[in-house]
Amino acid sequence: MNKLKLLYAVVKTLKSKEAITGILTAEVQKDQKKIFFLHNEFEKNLATRQVKAKIATELDYDGKAVKHESNNEFTLDRFCEHGHHPGRPFPSPGHGFRHGGFRGGLTRLSLLLSLLDALQATEQEDKSIQLTLNSADLPADLQTLLYEKLSGKHPHHRHHGLMNEFATVADPRFMVSIFIDKSHEIQKAVATLSGSGTDEHRQQHALAAKVELTFVW
Numbered sequence: 001m002n003k004l005k006l007l008y009a010v011v012k013t014l015k016s017k018e019a020i021t022g023i024l025t026a027e028v029q030k031d032q033k034k035i036f037f038l039h040n041e042f043e044k045n046l047a048t049r050q051v052k053a054k055i056a057t058e059l060d061y062d063g064k065a066v067k068h069e070s071n072n073e074f075t076l077d078r079f080c081e082h083g084h085h086p087g088r089p090f091p092s093p094g095h096g097f098r099h100g101g102f103r104g105g106l107t108r109l110s111l112l113l114s115l116l117d118a119l120q121a122t123e124q125e126d127k128s129i130q131l132t133l134n135s136a137d138l139p140a141d142l143q144t145l146l147y148e149k150l151s152g153k154h155p156h157h158r159h160h161g162l163m164n165e166f167a168t169v170a171d172p173r174f175m176v177s178i179f180i181d182k183s184h185e186i187q188k189a190v191a192t193l194s195g196s197g198t199d200e201h202r203q204q205h206a207l208a209a210k211v212e213l214t215f216v217w
Helices: 003-015 077-083 101-118 140-151 162-167
Strands: 019-030 033-045 050-061 064-075 120-123 129-134 170-180 186-198 204-215
Touching (some): 019 162, 101 129
C-alpha cells in the first residue's frame, strides 16, 4: 500500500470539509487510578473559524479533587498573532531550513521519512484502513524526540503538578492508531502513552495516558 498516497488523500478530504465535529477524550492514570479525565464535544466551522465546545474535566491529584463543566464559543483568530496558526499545524516550506539551517532541514526531513517508514497501514475487510505508529518501531533518537513532544518535556521548561509526572517518565512507550474509512475520512484517532515515573521520595509509579478523538461526519 502506498502510504504517502493514502495520507495525501486523507489531507485532501479534510481540506474539503466546511466544518469539523467530534469528541475528544483524555484520561491519565497513576498506579491504575484515574487522576485526570477530559471530555470535549466540539464543533469548528472552518470558514468562520468559529468554535463551540462543551467541556467536562475531572482532577483527582495531590490530595485535590475537582470537577468542572463549561460551554464555550469563540473564534480562533486571536491565536494567529505572534506567528501562531492553528489552521496550519505543519510548518511552511522552508521552515526547517530557516530554523537550524540546511543541516537542520535535512535532520527534520530524515525524521519525517523515519516516521513514514515506521507507519504501518492495514486494510480491513470493509476496505477501511488502520494506520499504526508504534514507538518500538522507531529509531531511539526519534523515540526520544516524539516523547518530548507528546509529554511536553523540554530541558528548558519547568513543569508542575500533573505535567511533571510525564516529564520524568523512564522508558516511555507510546502508540498512535488512526482509523480511516474507504472515503478517506478519519473516523477515529487513538494515542496511548505509558511508562514508569519516580517521585521526590524515589518511589516508582506506573503511569498511563490515553487520548481518543472521534469525528462525526
